[in-house]
Amino acid sequence: MSDSPVVRTLGLGKRYGASWALRDCTLEIAPGSVTALVGSNGAGKTTLLHLIIGLGRPSAGSVEVLGRSPRDEAENVLRDVGFVAQDHPLYRSLSIAETLDMGRRLNPRWDDAYAHERIGRLGMDPGHRVGRLSGGQQAQIALTLALSKRPQLLVLDEPVASLDPLARREFLGGVLEAVAESGVTVILSSHIVSELERVCDHLITLTDGHTQLEGPIAELLARHRLLIGPRADAASVARVHDVIRESHTERQTTLLVRANGHVYDTCWQQHDVDLEELVLAYMGHNPGASFAAPRPEAVAR
Amino acid sequence: MTWVAWRLQRTETLVALLVLALVAVLLVPTGISMADAYRHDGIGSCLSPNPGFACANRIGAFQAQYQTLNFITNWFTLLPGVLGVLLAAPFILDLEHGTYRLAWTQSITRRRWLFVKLGLAVVAVIATNELLSLLIGWWRTPLTHIDGRLDSGTYDTTGIVAIGYGLFALGLALALGALWRRSAVSLTVGFVGYFAVRIIDEYWLRGKLVSPLHAVWHGAQAPGYLASASILSQTVTVNGRVVESNSSSGGVLGAHSQLAAPGSGQHAVFHVTYQPASFFWTLQIRETLLFTAVGAALLLFAAWWTHRRAA
Numbered sequence: 001m002s003d004s005p006v007v008r009t010l011g012l013g014k015r016y017g018a019s020w021a022l023r024d025c026t027l028e029i030a031p032g033s034v035t036a037l038v039g040s041n042g043a044g045k046t047t048l049l050h051l052i053i054g055l056g057r058p059s060a061g062s063v064e065v066l067g068r069s070p071r072d073e074a075e076n077v078l079r080d081v082g083f084v085a086q087d088h089p090l091y092r093s094l095s096i097a098e099t100l101d102m103g104r105r106l107n108p109r110w111d112d113a114y115a116h117e118r119i120g121r122l123g124m125d126p127g128h129r130v131g132r133l134s135g136g137q138q139a140q141i142a143l144t145l146a147l148s149k150r151p152q153l154l155v156l157d158e159p160v161a162s163l164d165p166l167a168r169r170e171f172l173g174g175v176l177e178a179v180a181e182s183g184v185t186v187i188l189s190s191h192i193v194s195e196l197e198r199v200c201d202h203l204i205t206l207t208d209g210h211t212q213l214e215g216p217i218a219e220l221l222a223r224h225r226l227l228i229g230p231r232a233d234a235a236s237v238a239r240v241h242d243v244i245r246e247s248h249t250e251r252q253t254t255l256l257v258r259a260n261g262h263v264y265d266t267c268w269q270q271h272d273v274d275l276e277e278l279v280l281a282y283m284g285h286n287p288g289a290s291f292a293a294p295r296p297e298a299v300a301r
Numbered sequence: 302m303t304w305v306a307w308r309l310q311r312t313e314t315l316v317a318l319l320v321l322a323l324v325a326v327l328l329v330p331t332g333i334s335m336a337d338a339y340r341h342d343g344i345g346s347c348l349s350p351n352p353g354f355a356c357a358n359r360i361g362a363f364q365a366q367y368q369t370l371n372f373i374t375n376w377f378t379l380l381p382g383v384l385g386v387l388l389a390a391p392f393i394l395d396l397e398h399g400t401y402r403l404a405w406t407q408s409i410t411r412r413r414w415l416f417v418k419l420g421l422a423v424v425a426v427i428a429t430n431e432l433l434s435l436l437i438g439w440w441r442t443p444l445t446h447i448d449g450r451l452d453s454g455t456y457d458t459t460g461i462v463a464i465g466y467g468l469f470a471l472g473l474a475l476a477l478g479a480l481w482r483r484s485a486v487s488l489t490v491g492f493v494g495y496f497a498v499r500i501i502d503e504y505w506l507r508g509k510l511v512s513p514l515h516a517v518w519h520g521a522q523a524p525g526y527l528a529s530a531s532i533l534s535q536t537v538t539v540n541g542r543v544v545e546s547n548s549s550s551g552g553v554l555g556a557h558s559q560l561a562a563p564g565s566g567q568h569a570v571f572h573v574t575y576q577p578a579s580f581f582w583t584l585q586i587r588e589t590l591l592f593t594a595v596g597a598a599l600l601l602f603a604a605w606w607t608h609r610r611a612a
Contacts (some may be wrong), residue, residue: 053406074410083406089399090311102305107332149408283397 004067006031006153006185007052007295011061014047014208021047023209027063029153029187029202034179036196036217037189039206046086048206049157052187053083057143066152069223079109082146082184086157092131096141099130103145136167140174147178154178156188160195165292172199175293191275205279212282215293217275223293224278227268237265243293245281256281258291281283302409302417310421317384317429319519324377329372331438337444338363348446356435360447371444374455377437381463384429384468384494385596386488388422393478393487396607415604424598430467434459449578451528453503460585461462465592470495471600479603479610485524502588508533510587511580516573523571529578536572 007029014022022044042072050056051063054070055078063070068079077221090099104110119126122131122140130141139159146154156175160168176199178184189194203220203228205213213220223245227237231253234246242258256273257263263270273281282291340343344363345357364371395401395418405411438459445455456462474491481487513533516524538543576584 055405056400075408078406078410079408081406083402085399085402085406087399089403091400092398093312098308102308103407105304106302106404106406106409121437143402225389 001138005029007063007065007187009048009051009061009063010047010068012051012058012063013060014044014051014056015059017155018175020209022051022206023060025206025209025211027204029185029212031152031185032183033202033216034175034186035188035201035202035204036193037112037187037204037206038193038196038283039189039191040283043191043206043210044189045206046157047084049155049187049189049208049251051275053081054078064175079107079149081153082149082154084139084142084146084159085158087162088142088159090130090138090142090145093129095127095129096133097125097126097219099141099145100126102150107149109150111148111224112149114150115144118144118147119225134167136163136170139163139167139171139230143171143174147184150182151184154184154186157188158189159222160190161192168195175199193279197275203275203279205282207283210290211292212290214291219293220278220291221273222274222293224273225257225259225263226271226273226277227257227263229253229268232267237263302413303421305365305404306391306417306421308415309395310388310418310425313387314425314429315392317387317425319433320380321385321429324380324433324612328374328436328440331367333602335367335370335440335443336382338366339446344443345446364444364447366612367444368389371454374437374440374458376459377433378463378466378499380429380433381421381466382470382492382499383494384433385426385467385472386474386491388425388429389471389474389478389491390488392418392422392475392603393482393484396478396482397484403609411608415608419475419600419604422475423468426467427464430463431461434461434463436496450581451529451531451576451578451584456478456581456584457503460581462585462589462592465589465596466495466499467471468596469498469592469599471594475603476599479502479606506586507584508532508576509574509610510591513574513576516575518571519569523573526577527573529574530575531580533574533576535574538570538572539569 005028007027009025009027011021012025013020015255025044025048037045037048047056047082051058052065052070054065056065056072057071065077066080068077070081091102094102100112100115100119116126119141122137122144124137124140130138132139139162143156143159146156154175159175160171163171173194175186175188181188186200188196188200197217201217203213203215203217204211209291225241229252231248231251234243234253234255237255237257241260241263243255244258249255255268257276335521342359342363344360347353347360349356352360395404401411401414404414441455441459444452445459448455450459455467470491473494474488477491477494478484478487497499518524535544535546
């Protein structure tokens with residue numbers, strides 16, 4: 001597998017009528033990465049994923065998947081991309097076996113043995129009607145359909161939003177397994193951050209159609225610090241570091257900063273930031289802030 | 302793709318076939334008995350421009366016997382609309398349930414998906430409607446000998462025109478479904494729209510499809526060929542004054558024959574605008590082409606709209 005990006009967007013935008021659902025989105029998805037696309041409802045996640053999968057046509061900018069335009073070369077791109085749409089739509093009147101049969105007939109590189117083996121492993125009876133299955137089971141069928149294409153890129157739109165915690169765990173477990181097995185590149189969107197850390201190694205946050213944070217999660221976490229100290233003005237810190245969020249109580253000030261080098265000021269206690277805190281800080285309190293971690297691989301080339 | 306599209310349209314197709322089966326259950330036994338009665342009563346040999354009194358009685362009795370059934374089968378002209386909107390359902394359900402996103406992200410293009418899915422619906426509409434027309438046409442054969450084929454109950458349900466009606470209903474429901482993505486309301490409004498257009502067709506459009514002929518005669522006896530013709534309008538003048546005018550379709554002005562009864566001393570003139578029985582196929586072909594063209598335009602709109610707008 002080459003190390004050129006699996007997905008590359010440049011100034012990508014999508015307009016519905018007068019309003020932009022996605023605007024000026026430039027990003028790259030590295031091969032083998034598992035990227036969480038995080039944003040509140042209506043932030044443009046589904047729009048971005050639909051542009052990547054070729055369901056929508058960009059109003060501005062461009063998108064390339066595996067070096068091709070997903071809309072203009074749909075047949076070539078779709079073969080290599082597995083997609084599970086929001087609410088994992090399936091034909092409810094079909095049985096599991098018929099659903100897999102559909103996958104076999106509509107995909108030239110379909111791996112039928114894998115599909116049936118995966119259904120068996122999940123303990124499902126191929127004769128059962130899809131409409132009678134639980135939400136978690138339906139999500140697993142949808143994932144099986146997408147994975148049996150043997151895709152190079154797996155795109156999941158809010159795959160766990162409608163699932164209970166156990167089904168959520170099992171679904172994400174299935175994604176991890178597929179990543180370990182085949183090294184497939186994954187983008188999954190979510191409006192909840194918890195549990196993503198276990199699965200994802202990259203993060204993109206979207207707010208109001210703009211990307212805010214972008215990069216490897218470990219790097220993003222390493223660049224940010226939580227500073228707690230006696231109540232004070234943030235100005236002295238802000239001279240050196242970028243203050244993303246500040247909150248004050250009567251005695252205490254808490255700052256979430258993007259550190260540019262060490263924080264030497266000893267009156268601050270320094271803490272690591274967790275992913276949820278970081279995402280919320282960018283999304284909720286400072287919609288204008290944005291940060292893309294530098295790309296070491298880009299420098300290397 | 303064809304198998305998939307067929308599998309997803311199977312239920313609707315089976316329902317359509319069930320409708321046909323129900324119609325057959327009604328028509329096959331009664332059709333056989335009607336054909337038997339027709340032969341047995343020697344109706345065929347009675348059919349001359351001027352049947353005798355006994356013959357006219359026999360024909361009248363035969364028609365009276367099958368009047369109720371005849372009336373019921375006139376309503377079968379609604380069935381092309383039912384079949385058309387029914388077979389539009391799989392496409393609209395795909396949009397309503399979001400499953401088109403599943404179909405469009407397999408390794409086929411949406412153009413292919415649209416082509417196969419809509420193509421299969423078109424084939425099913427044509428096949429079921431023509432089967433229905435053949436069945437009703439066979440059933441009506443004895444009645445056709447008496448009334449001719451332009452009688453609206455016969456004309457609408459036999460020949461090929463039902464194919465046009467069905468395709469129009471299909472296209473209308475598809476277009477509404479593409480816009481609204483709600484199957485129940487699209488199918489309902491589609492059917493109501495079909496019904497409205499068919500009424501306009503019946504009472505206005507059909508008379509314009511082929512230039513009608515005119516006939517003028519004096520005296521009580523209408524020309525025999527008018528018995529099997531479709532009367533568009535008729536006027537009776539007595540001594541140059543219009544005494545009766547009727548622009549809706551209906552039978553020949555037999556009721557007014559007393560106006561021209563010998564010895565009444567009045568000079569009655571009958572003017573009739575009509576389409577003769579020989580226009581049957583010309584009318585059928587033109588009407589079928591017209592409805593098919595409108596249906597196809599609506600279907601293409603549905604495909605284009607879905608291709609362009611859906612994501």
